[in-house]
Amino acid sequence: MNPLTKALLLSWDLRPEVLVPLILLAALHYTGWLRLRRRSDGRFANHWRLASYTGGILALALALLSPIDVMSGQLFSAHMVQHLLLMMVAPPLLLLANPFPTFLWALPSRLRASLSAAFRRLTAWLARDAFLSHGLLKATAPSSAWAIYVLVFFAWHDGNAYSLALRFPAVHRLEHFTFVGAALLFWWHVTAAAPRFHPKPAQWMRVAYVLAMIPPNMLLGVALSFAATPIYPYYESVPRLYGLSVLDDQIWGGLIMWIPGSMMYVIAALALLARLLMTAEHKAHSRRPHPPVMRLHNRADESRPTAVACS
């Protein structure tokens, strides 16, 4: 193997302060999932949800512990892969599993009951017409979540903010917190995961909501790919890899943001559309009246079998 590639693949950063919480989160979810599965018919604790949650945890681990994280200080394109994992892969996968009820089921019954009661009270308080609760609901509503997501996404890719994040670890941490926080808020409305404090948006609204993220994402990707000069001067102060110049690396980073990034939203929209169509078909089936039962003497050919239908 190429020594450069070998050295890169060995650059894992298994920080305990990252590993331990990830393992704890996984353990909490799996305990709840097993309990819920034993007590239910598997509708709420199915294998899809388990796979989705595991995928989310693995995406987080890949973004924060693997060579992708280490290389993000040297290659802009690797950093864009990290952002993609943190904003567009891990949050939807984690939320698709609807982890909140599963977390509750991991707890002893008394604790579970008191936590559920606390959340019910929180929901009731949010429904009150008070200034604080009203403001909190507005701030986390789908439209605000979309705006926050776009704002965070653009703000951190500004040349100055990005350079600051690369220069100072504390700013980089803040960047990751805001990325994941904003992404969880955005995907929370898309996946309709619990706990829900807002009315559940209609399926077609959710499709439109996800598709509305494609133009800003494309805009940033195109801007990065077609920039004539390097936007992030930090990368001029580190050794280049594989003969990739700073500008070429920026073009690749922009393309990653543009094409695979937009694809994530397209995939989410297609999944929602498929679900919408399935629901519509199911409704149509359930509403369709039974075919009229033909009397034997009205049938053209009485020898042919007829469908057994109730009269």
Added chain:
Amino acid sequence: MRNSQHTIHTRLLALLLLTGLLLPSPLLAHGGVGLQHLNNVPAGPFRVYVWSDPEPPQVGEYHVTIALTENVEGDATGLAGGPVLDAYIIVELLHQESGATLSARATHDDALNKLFYEASFEPSQKGNWTVQVRIASPGCGPAGSVAAQQPASSAPPCEPPQVVSFQDEILPKAFPWQAVLGGIISLLLMAGAMLLYLMTRPPAPAESPAPGNGQRPAPAGGSS
């Protein structure tokens, strides 16, 4: 029985709290490798990049990170060369006031990014230090030693080690204000959660007054 149940609940609650407190830590990031002192500096067959960490440097902990690339002839940008991964590097710290020296070999083992070399020190004195980095070509052994200059008969002769240096000021140990700030923020968050809990707590049910003889409700339909 009741006591043991209570203990289990307390432990579980502590575990939950710990998870909650640690929850944001998976998002911790690297940032950079520290403060850059040398950027793409030509040194014989190499181009050298050097950083120091932590920032600002403090008594008790000092790391020097080095990256090497090939110095390609005719390359004006200095970015054409690939990384050099098998050089032998010694880092030496010289305290300017007292003349004390510290020396360590920079290796990939200590570096997070295995393309880089890192040497770690525990300087005990504050003040100005000269940091000298001696780089021997791959296969040329300990940098600076005479024996290192005697390569195997078939190999090309070793060039003298390349030396680059810079000055850095190591400060006395500072008050851990970042940890204190983190603690204050955590406390504020917990206070916020507590406040939210108290605000959403249902009011205690009002005690119903003891029924008195004179306060009996009228039977449905009214009384005559």
